[in-house]
Each structure stands twice: as structure tokens, then as C-alpha cells.
């Protein structure tokens with residue numbers, strides 16, 4: 001009751017144009033005192049706005065995301081400055097000046113900015129389906145996030161913002177709703193899947209290629225959208241003129257805002273946001289390297305660490321990162337009382353459920369922060385260990401069961417880290433063969449997931465992963481618990497497609513040669529029964545084409561991130577037929593796919609259609625600008 005009453009007061013005292021900007025309600029619409037005080041911001045609206053429309057720019061393009069069957073999130077930033085606000089905390093009371101001679105409130109530079117938005121099924125905006133007005137201000141770094149409603153399922157829309165009462169418009173964006181949960185889906189649905197875009201490691205060509213090909217409907221991002229490091233710490237930004245600002249390890253709210261803003265100057269990233277609705281989750285680097293519930297590799301929850309890091313605690317840093325992420329990403333906050341929650345699901349008609357997890361920031365037990373690797377080797381199989389925390393785990397298992405019960409053909413699980421067991425003693429030493437920062441370090445959580453899948457006989461599972469900067473394609477098997485035959489795939493309950501990075505370097509060496517990468521891949525596919533294809537050399541992404549009959553996966557490699565270009569190499573293709581629950585084996589051959597590079601269990605790369613770039617020493621197929 002109390003809660004309802006408070007909400008009524010809030011809505012009653014400020015205009016809908018303020019509450020229309022979702023970022024004012026973050027982190028909690030039920031606890032206004034925790035976020036920005038909308039009524040105080042509203043008081044800074046003056047009869048004479050200080051902003052003439054020519055002073056305001058749409059500084060970082062536009063974006064859309066989290067499509068439902070009847071609504072989608074639209075994003076932009078309308079600001080008098082491309083710089084970002086440094087304020088760590090909420091606004092304290094402010095009383096606008098009153099000029100008695102003109103009998104008007106005096107314009108102040110903290111005045112909110114007003115934007116209108118509209119959405120239409122045609123690019124010429126003949127018929128407006130939904131529209132509105134929203135305010136933004138320095139408190140939320142001039143970001144605008146609105147929910148466009150009244151939309152039809154599976155429909156393409158165009159949207160645009162403009163500064164109120166002016167012809168100062170944003171670019172036109174394109175977006176698309178998803179089918180309604182009960183819709184019979186007949187056309188295949190196409191996704192591009194990304195992870196690990198690191199600005200100083202090069203241009204985000206991978207983001208632009210599906211735009212140039214117009215090859216997908218939606219973009220799924222599995223995290224590491226930004227990195228927290230200074231340029232010299234991790235990156236070659238000097239060689240490419242791509243210095244991540246502010247050029248230091250980031251801690252404050254200003255830092256996180258500025259860093260995302262810097263990333264959002266990459267033209268291919270902007271093009272992807274403009275053309276496709278995104279569904280994204282964070283991994284560790286949106287906050288810091290190897291984060292877990294109360295620390296990260298550079299930070300312990302100790303006083304010493306606190307002092308070292310400029311007085312920002314682990315929790316404060318996480319809060320800054322999370323706030324900047326919600327401000328700057330076209331993402332829904334599905335639980336306004338739980339501002340760390342980004343795990344959520346999307347029902348693509350009767351075709352598939354997309355289940356997006358947070359295995360990183362939400363409630364993760366301690367991970368490998370490099371000085372504790374041996375300790376992790378002792379505890380990694382403890383029953384209490386969790387990547388997701390009990391609340392998310394319970395939701396995840398329930399969501400899998402309900403998805404199967406409701407009869408969705410596929411379950412596509414978007415997650416950060418590699419799910420399959422990977423013995424990589426090649427790089428970590430035979431004593432400690434596993435990467436404890438992946439699901440391998442949280443076996444109990446993985447076993448509980450497998451238990452749910454096997455116990456309820458839930459088939460057609462497609463796990464997606466990023467994080468590793470390399471490509472890994474596996475059958476989905478509970479090794480040492482259920483019999484599995486790598487040559488036929490029997491015993492498997494689905495597949496895992498783990499993709500390479502947009503630009504972050506290979507985990508096997510920043511400038512690894514193709515021969516060394518191939519040798520390492522061959523070792524990995526030989527050492528791991530369920531790992532069917534592996535590539536360590538190429539940066540890239542993959543596309544999924546999902547129909548009731550099958551899921552096709554196409555992996556693309558980026559020949560170079562050193563210059564902006566549209567080149568790419570079709571690296572490998574795999575098919576999963578509904579009901580087969582494993583990678584499809586071609587008739588009479590043990591090979592599970594068609595690949596141009598990397599190591600394929602039971603097969604060899606063909607390399608037949610590739611062109612050799614003599615300048616870079618790399619192989620590529622030209623796909624046009």
C-alpha cells in the first residue's frame with residue numbers, strides 16, 4: 001500500500017515527459033530516493049529554455065533493443081556537449097532563479113533538454129504508430145530511453161527523435177518486434193551473435209558486416225561491450241588512433257559514461273545499433289576483469305584495495321558501471337526493484353525462447369583472480385558454488401522447463417562464458433587443466449543445469465557463449481555422467497556455439513601465427529571429446545538462422561581490425577536438426593560441419609575458397625564494402 005501511494009505522488013507531481021524517460025526511474029521506480037529525483041529535475045524547467053535547437057546534438061546516434069511483440073526500447077542522447085557528466089550521485093535540491101524584471105525563470109545551463117520521438121512502419125513516417133515527448137538532463141548524462149508501444153508482432157519499424165519544436169532530428173533507425181508467444185512462426189529468424197569488442201584493439205568491422213549484408217533480424221550481444229583498461233594496459237590504440245577515454249583504468253560514474261561514449265563513436269557499432277534491435281547482457285569487463293559478487297582481479301574487498309583504487313569500493317565501482325550501462329544501452333530493466341538484474345527471456349513465438357543469463361555480476365561465487373588459482377583448484381567442484389545465485393538459478397531452471405512445456409521448438413541460451421568442459425592443460429599446465437573463470441569453475445551449477453535438462457527430457461538446447469576471444473563448437477554433454485559418442489553425437493542434449501571476439505586478441509597470443517593457432521586448436525579438439533570445432537586465430541562473430549526444422553550457424557572471421565573495412569571470411573558452418581540434439585553429421589562422414597580453418601574433429605579445413613592477403617599474411621574472401 002505504501003509503495004502504491006508513493007508512486008501515485010510521483011506521477012501526480014511531474015509530467016509524463018519525465019517519467020517517459022526510463023533512465024530517470026533507474027535504479028528503482030519504487031524507490032525514487034535511490035535514483036534521480038524527477039521532481040527536482042522538473043523544477044529546473046524554465047519558461048525560457050536556455051537551449052536553442054542548434055546548440056543540441058544527437059551525439060552518439062540512436063539505438064533500439066529488447067523487442068517484445070508489442071513494444072521496443074528506443075535510445076538516443078541529445079546534449080549540448082559531447083562530454084559526459086562527472087556527477088557520482090543524485091541531484092540535491094535546486095531552486096531556479098527568478099528574474100523579476102521579465103517575470104520569468106532565468107535560463108540555466110542545467111535545464112532539461114526536450115526531445116520528441118516517433119515510430120512508424122514506413123521510413124517516410126506517413127502513419128505514426130506511437131510517439132511521445134521525453135526530457136533528459138545532465139543527471140542522466142543526457143541519455144534518452146523510451147518504450148515505444150502499440151506495435152504489431154514480427155514487424156519492421158522506423159523511428160526518429162527530434163529536439164522539441166525544431167527540425168533538429170536524429171538519424172532514422174530501423175527496428176523489429178518479435179512474434180507473440182503463441183504465434184506460429186513460419187519464416188526463419190536470424191540472429192548475429194557478438195562478444196568482446198575492445199576499442200584500442202581495432203575497428204569493429206564485425207558489427208558492420210551484417211548491416212552491409214542486411215543478413216539478420218536481431219543482434220544478440222553476450223558482453224564485454226567495453227573494457228575498463230587504460231590503453232597501454234591492454235590494447236594498441238596508438239597504432240590505430242583509438243585511445244579509450246578517459247585513458248586510465250575506469251572507476252567513477254564519469255569514467256564509465258565516458259568509456260561507453262568513446263566506444264559509441266565506432267561507425268560500424270553505430271550502424272549496427274541503427275539497423276538492428278539489440279538484446280544484450282554484460283560480461284565482466286562492463287565492470288572490471290574477472291568480476292564476481294564481491295571483487296575482481298584488480299580489486300579485493302579490503303581497505304588496502306580501496307585506498308589503491310582512489311577510494312572507490314568494489315560496490316561503488318559496480319554501481320557506477322551498472323548505472324552507466326543502463327543509461328547508455330537500449331535494454332529494459334525488467335525488475336525495477338533489482339537493479340543488478342539483467343537476466344531475462346524473450347519468447348519468439350512457438351519457434352524459440354531466448355534466455356539471457358548473467359553469470360558474472362549478479363551473484364557469482366569467487367572466481368580465479370590470478371593469485372588464488374590453486375585455491376580454485378581445490379574448491380571448483382564444491383556443491384555450494386554458483387555462477388548465478390539461487391534466485392537466478394531457480395528462474396533459469398523454471399524458464400527451461402516452462403519453455404519445453406509450452407512447446408517452443410528451441411531453447412537458445414545466451415550466456416557469457418564457455419559452458420562445455422574444456423581441458424586446456426596446454427596453456428594452464430597439466431595440474432590445473434580448467435579455466436575456473438568459465439563454467440568449469442562452477443561444476444555444481446553446471447550439473448544442476450544438466451540435471452534440469454536430462455531429468456525433464458528437455459531437448460533442442462542451443463547454448464551461446466562469448467568471453468573467450470576464440471571459437472568453440474561442441475555437443476552439449478554431461479561428461480562422466482551420461483554416455484556420449486563423439487562420432488555420432490549420441491548422449492548429447494543440444495549444442496554449444498561459442499564465438500570469437502569482435503576485436504579482442506586471441507587467448508593463445510596477441511599476434512599468434514596461423515600455424516601456431518592451428519596446432520593449438522588440433523590439440524584442443526583431440527583432448528576434449530565433445531569439442532567438435534575450434535579456432536583460435538580469427539576475430540569475428542556468428543549468425544544463426546533458426547527455423548522449426550533446423551538451426552544453421554555460420555561463423556565469420558575478420559581478416560584485419562587495423563582498418564575499417566567490410567572484408568570477412570566464412571569460416572565454418574554447422575547445422576542442428578530439431579530432435580537430433582547434436583551437431584549434424586554429414587552422411588557417411590564423421591565431420592559435423594564445413595570449415596575453412598581451425599580444427600574440425602574427424603575432418604579437415606578445406607581452405608579452397610580463400611584468398612591470401614600478401615600484405616597482412618592473412619586469408620580472406622572479399623565481401624564488398
Ligand SMILES: *[C@@H]1O[C@H](CO)[C@@H](O)[C@H](O)[C@H]1NC(C)=O
Pocket residue numbers: 055056057079080081082
Ligand atoms: C553539434 O553539431 C554541429 C554540426 O555538426 C557542430 O558544429 C557543433 O559543434 C556540435 N555541437 C556540440 C555541442 O557538440
Ligand SMILES: *[C@@H]1O[C@H](CO)[C@@H](O)[C@H](O)[C@H]1NC(C)=O
Pocket residue numbers: 086087088089252253310311312
Ligand atoms: C566521484 O567519486 C570519486 C571517487 O569517490 C571522487 O574522486 C570524485 O571527486 C567524485 N566526483 C564528483 C563530481 O563528486
Ligand SMILES: *[C@@H]1O[C@H](CO)[C@@H](O)[C@H](O)[C@H]1NC(C)=O
Pocket residue numbers: 084085086087091110137138139
Ligand atoms: C552534472 O550533473 C549535475 C546534476 O545535474 C549538474 O549539477 C552538473 O553541473 C553537471 N556537470 C556537468 C559537467 O554537466
Ligand SMILES: *[C@@H]1O[C@H](CO)[C@@H](O)[C@H](O)[C@H]1NC(C)=O
Pocket residue numbers: 165166167
Ligand atoms: C521546420 O522546417 C519546415 C520546412 O522548412 C519549416 O516550415 C518549419 O517552420 C520548421 N520548423 C521549425 C520548428 O523550425
Ligand SMILES: *[C@@H]1O[C@H](CO)[C@@H](O)[C@H](O)[C@H]1NC(C)=O
Pocket residue numbers: 298299300302304305308371
Ligand atoms: C588482493 O589480495 C592478494 C592476496 O593477498 C594480493 O596479492 C593482491 O595484491 C591484492 N590486490 C589488491 C588490489 O589489493
Ligand SMILES: *[C@@H]1O[C@H](CO)[C@@H](O)[C@H](O)[C@H]1NC(C)=O
Pocket residue numbers: 381382383443444447478479480481
Ligand atoms: C558434477 O558432475 C560430474 C560428472 O558426474 C561429477 O564428477 C562432479 O563431481 C559433479 N559435481 C558436483 C558438485 O555435483
Ligand SMILES: *[C@@H]1O[C@H](CO)[C@@H](O)[C@H](O)[C@H]1NC(C)=O
Pocket residue numbers: 236239510511
Ligand atoms: C601485435 O601487433 C600490434 C599491431 O601491429 C603491435 O602494436 C603489438 O605490439 C603486437 N603485440 C605483441 C604482443 O607482439
Ligand SMILES: *[C@@H]1O[C@H](CO)[C@@H](O)[C@H](O)[C@H]1NC(C)=O
Pocket residue numbers: 423424425430433527
Ligand atoms: C587434460 O588433457 C591432458 C592431455 O590429454 C591429460 O593428460 C589430462 O589428464 C587431462 N586432464 C583432465 C582433468 O582431464
Ligand SMILES: *[C@@H]1O[C@H](CO)[C@@H](O)[C@H](O)[C@H]1NC(C)=O
Pocket residue numbers: 554570571572573594595596
Ligand atoms: C557458410 O554459409 C555461409 C552463409 O550461408 C556461406 O556464405 C559460406 O560460404 C558457408 N561457408 C562454408 C565454409 O561452407
Ligand SMILES: *[C@@H]1O[C@H](CO)[C@@H](O)[C@H](O)[C@H]1NC(C)=O
Pocket residue numbers: 608609
Ligand atoms: C569453393 O570452391 C570450390 C572449387 O574450388 C567450389 O566448387 C565451391 O562451390 C566453392 N564453395 C563456395 C562456398 O563458394
